[in-house]
Amino acid sequence: MPGMKKERRLGVHTSIAGGVHLSIERAKELGCNTVQIFSHNPRQWFVNEIPKDNIRQFRKSRELYDIDPVYIHTSYLVNLAASNNYIFEKSIHLLIQEMDIADSLDADYVILHTGSASQDSEDNARRKAIEALKIISKQKTWNAKLLLENTAGERGDISSHMKDLAGIIDNTNSALISGVCIDTCHAFAAGYNISNEKGIERFVNEIKLYLGIDSVKLIHLNDSKKGCNSHVDRHEHIGEGGIGRHGLKRFINHPAFENIPLILETPKKSEEDDPRNLKIVKGLF
DSSP states (O other): OTTOOOOOOEEEBOOOTTOTTHHHHHHHHTTOSSEEEOSSOTTOSOOOOOOHHHHHHHHHHHHHTTOOSEEEEOOTTOOTTOSSHHHHHHHHHHHHHHHHHHHHHTOSEEEEOOOBOTTSOHHHHHHHHHHHHHHHHTTOOOSSEEEEEOOOOOTTBSOSSHHHHHHHHHHHOOTTEEEEEEEHHHHHHTTOOTTSHHHHHHHHHHHHHHTOGGGEEEEEEOEESSOTTOOOOOEEOTTSSSSHHHHHHHHHTSTTTTTSOEEEOOOOSSTTHHHHHHHHHHTTO
16 A cells, blocks of 8 residues: 555564574564575585575575565674784685575575774775775675674774765775665764664764665664673673663664665573564564
């Protein structure tokens, strides 16, 4: 019907234990209509080949259950800003593999933390990340697109502010990158006080200034265990952290974000955690 609001896309990061296709079944069981996964063990450089049957089942189930979009989060090991050339080269190779897997699964987006400066200056590290993204862009063209995620401002972070993300995207200048993923916990930890209306407006204005609202393709909806400007990346259950239930409600219903898919990466200490957090978020719409 005209004027009816589109159903919000809401999901969680689900496990691929037992086969990548089972992540879609888990998403369906939780009542999700979008999902995020790792395509392999995120703490290993080695990537096992996914059995063709699992790939077929993944694609079939995703279509059957209308799970859309599908997001793949890159390995924790990828660091395109690494000063160590061995890690730098391995990171490039692994990200290419991640993009290949995304296309084999018909995933829509691959989400990347660009990396950390560690021993290097932030400017040098940012230049390295841009160089890496240019190298990857020249390898081939993928159907899946890359999203850069904002980080919490921990020591060495090169992408905790919107200006930083914009600089990497603009200087890479490639169709490989189609936008950004905004993590609410990371934004809060990096100094954006999105727990109140004023802070949310400032954050939205900064996105508009440097990136454009259309660049936001996903929101990682997480509360923050630590305070604003703490520079500590610790996710908390919805409503139990520094941003709070009211802050997150205002954030996801802001006109700039009201149609953006939401993925929860809240703590999973029991089987009840995901259903409880999802139910709370549904009550915020």
